[in-house]
Amino acid sequence: MGYKELADLIFPEAKDISYYEEKYPERDLKEGAIVTRFAPSPTGFTHIGGLYQSLVAKKMARQTEGVFFVRIEDTDQKREIENAVSEILNSLAEYDLSPDETLNEDGTDKGNYGPYLQSKRKDIYQAYAKSLIEKGLAYPCFCSQETLNEIRENQEKAKQRTGYYGKWTRCRNMPIDMAIEKIKNGEDYIIRLKSPGNPDKKIKHKDVIKGNIEFPENDQDVVIIKSDGLPTYHFAHAVDDHLMRTNLVIRADEWVASVPLHLQLFSVLGFKPPRYAHIAPIMKEDGGNKRKLSKRKDPEAAVSYYREEGIPKEAVIEYLMNIANSNFESWRKGNKEKPLDEFKFELNKMGVSGALFDMVKLLDVSKTVISTFTAEEVLNYVLDWSKVYDSELYELINRDKEYSLKVFGIERGNVKPRKDISKWSDAKQSIIYMFDDKFKESNEEYEYQKITDKEEIDKIVNTYFNEYFDINDDKETWFNKMKDLSEKLGYAREVKEYKANPDGFKGHVGDISTVIRVKLTRRANTPDLYEIMKVLGEDSIKMRIK
RNA sequence: GGCCCCGUGGUCAAGCGGUUAAGACAUCGCCCUUUCACGGCGGAGACAUGGGUUCGAUUCCCGUCGGGGUCACCA
Numbered sequence: 001m002g003y004k005e006l007a008d009l010i011f012p013e014a015k016d017i018s019y020y021e022e023k024y025p026e027r028d029l030k031e032g033a034i035v036t037r038f039a040p041s042p043t044g045f046t047h048i049g050g051l052y053q054s055l056v057a058k059k060m061a062r063q064t065e066g067v068f069f070v071r072i073e074d075t076d077q078k079r080e081i082e083n084a085v086s087e088i089l090n091s092l093a094e095y096d097l098s099p100d101e102t103l104n105e106d107g108t109d110k111g112n113y114g115p116y117l118q119s120k121r122k123d124i125y126q127a128y129a130k131s132l133i134e135k136g137l138a139y140p141c142f143c144s145q146e147t148l149n150e151i152r153e154n155q156e157k158a159k160q161r162t163g164y165y166g167k168w169t170r171c172r173n174m175p176i177d178m179a180i181e182k183i184k185n186g187e188d189y190i191i192r193l194k195s196p197g198n199p200d201k202k203i204k205h206k207d208v209i210k211g212n213i214e215f216p217e218n219d220q221d222v223v224i225i226k227s228d229g230l231p232t233y234h235f236a237h238a239v240d241d242h243l244m245r246t247n248l249v250i251r252a253d254e255w256v257a258s259v260p261l262h263l264q265l266f267s268v269l270g271f272k273p274p275r276y277a278h279i280a281p282i283m284k285e286d287g288g289n290k291r292k293l294s295k296r297k298d299p300e301a302a303v304s305y306y307r308e309e310g311i312p313k314e315a316v317i318e319y320l321m322n323i324a325n326s327n328f329e330s331w332r333k334g335n336k337e338k339p340l341d342e343f344k345f346e347l348n349k350m351g352v353s354g355a356l357f358d359m360v361k362l363l364d365v366s367k368t369v370i371s372t373f374t375a376e377e378v379l380n381y382v383l384d385w386s387k388v389y390d391s392e393l394y395e396l397i398n399r400d401k402e403y404s405l406k407v408f409g410i411e412r413g414n415v416k417p418r419k420d421i422s423k424w425s426d427a428k429q430s431i432i433y434m435f436d437d438k439f440k441e442s443n444e445e446y447e448y449q450k451i452t453d454k455e456e457i458d459k460i461v462n463t464y465f466n467e468y469f470d471i472n473d474d475k476e477t478w479f480n481k482m483k484d485l486s487e488k489l490g491y492a493r494e495v496k497e498y499k500a501n502p503d504g505f506k507g508h509v510g511d512i513s514t515v516i517r518v519k520l521t522r523r524a525n526t527p528d529l530y531e532i533m534k535v536l537g538e539d540s541i542k543m544r545i546k
Numbered sequence: 547g548g549c550c551c552c553g554u555g556g557u558c559a560a561g562c563g564g565u566u567a568a569g570a571c572a573u574c575g576c577c578c579u580u581u582c583a584c585g586g587c588g589g590a591g592a593c594a595u596g597g598g599u600u601c602g603a604u605u606c607c608c609g610u611c612g613g614g615g616u617c618a619c620c621a
Binding site: 075 | 547549551571580583613616
C-alpha cells in the first residue's frame, strides 16, 4: 500500500490537477499587467478597510491594464450571512470599484476563472489536496480536539512553541496502512500539510509595501482540508490565486505572519508564488492606544456610515487616496479637475504602519470636493440623500427645484466657491432659513450682534427699506447704498474709518449690514447678503421685515 | 511568552550621512473694500531613549522603552 492508495481512498472522485491547469491557463495580458483581487468573507458588512484595499487593488490593475476580481471566501459556513455578497458588491459599485470578474448576485460567474465563490470550488481544492497526498506531502490526521489541547498543554509546560509540528505530531509519520485502516473504520480526520520546513533556516521575503522581511521557515503541519471537506484559508489562497493567475496579492497586513506558510504552500504545490503587498490597516485611537477600526465600536468602520452621513463618495475616495499615497494630496492641488486615473499610484509609497483615521481631515477633503460641484449637482445629491434620510429636507427642496437651485447656487461656481457644506447632513442647517415657511416657523430671538437697541434696529431697517432698497440694484449700487445708509445714520462708511476713530461714530457699515442680515435671515453668519436678497426676492424680503 | 513589523509636531506625513527638518489637517494671530465660509500671510509645535560607527547622525548598527500584528478544523 502506498500514498496513491491512500489518496484514492480519501478523494476517489477527484480529477487530476492537469485538468484544472488546462482549464485556467495563463492570462493573455501585456507585460507588467497586474492581476489582483479583493477576497472578503461574506460577513454581511463592508468595512472601510475593504473599500481601501479594493481602491488600491483596482487602481493598480487599471494602471497596468490588468485585472481586478472579487472572490468570496465563504469556507467558514458557521459565519455565513444572508445577502452578504450583494452587500459587498453594492458597496463596491457605489464607489465605482466594481471588479472586472466576480460572482454575480444571482450566483452566476462573470469571468473565465471562476467559480468566484469558494464553496463552489470544493472539487478543485480536493484535487490538489489529493495530489499532495499522492506525493507524500500531505496526510490525514486523526487527532481529536482533546489530543490537540493536550499537545499544546505539554508544549506550554515545556516552554516550547505551540502547534502541530515536528516531534509533537502524532499522525505525520503514521504508517500508511494504519491510516487506511482508520479511514475504513470511519474515524474522523482532516488533511494536514507535511511541512518540509526547518525553523532554524530563514527565508527572505520582499514585500511590495513593507520591503525586506526575514523569518524562520514554516514547520507547522497546518490543516489544509477541514473535516467538512472545505479548505482552510491558507490552502484556498494558494490554489485559488494560482488558478486565477493572480500575480499580486494585496491584502491586510495581519497576513504577513502567514507568508512563510503561504510561500511553502506554493512551493509544495509546484506553483509560482505571487508578489505580496501587505497594507497597513486604518486605525483608531482608543485610550492612548491604537487599534484597528472596529465594526462594533466605531460607526465609521462601516461603509454604510458615509452614505448615511451624506459624505459624498468622491470625498471618501479622495481621503483614502490621501492615506494610501501621501503625495496624492499635492498632485490633487495642482490637478483639481483631473480624473483619478491620471494620478500615478505607487504601492511602495504606502505607509508601513497603520494611520489613525481622521474624521476632521475627511470632512475637510469633503468640503473641498463639494465646493467643486455645481449647484445642480449639489441639489441632486441632497435630493438623493434627503429622500432616504431626511424627509423634511426632501420635501422642502423638492417642491420648487428652481428656487432650491438658486439657493444652492449662492456663492457657487465662482473662483472662490463657498465651502460651508462638508456632508449632505449639513445642508439643511445651511439653507433652511431661505425658505419662507421655515423662516416663519422659527421664533428664535434674533441674535443681534453689536447693535441691540430695539428702536435703533427698527430705525435702520425702516430707513433702509423705505429709502434705499431696490431689488434691481446691481451689486455695486447695493453696496454703496449700504454705505450711504451708514453715513446717514451716524455710522462709518468704512470699517477702517471707524477703527481709526471709534469715538466719532456709532459703529460702522458692518454693524448696519449685520442688522439687515439678522432681520432677513435670523442668522448672524450667512453667505453674501446681496446674493441672498437676490434669491429671496422682493416678496419674501417684505414679509421678513414686517 | 515566541516570531515579525513599526517609532519625525495633536493627526497624516516628506526626508534616505551634512537641510534654517517640507507640506496638508487641526490650532493661534494678522490681512482680505461689511458677517460667516473661503483665500493670503505669519506664529507656536517633532526626529521615543541610551550606547556605538563616523569629521558629522533624524538618516547606519546594537540595547531599552513604546506601539502594532500573529501564533485555530476563522478568515
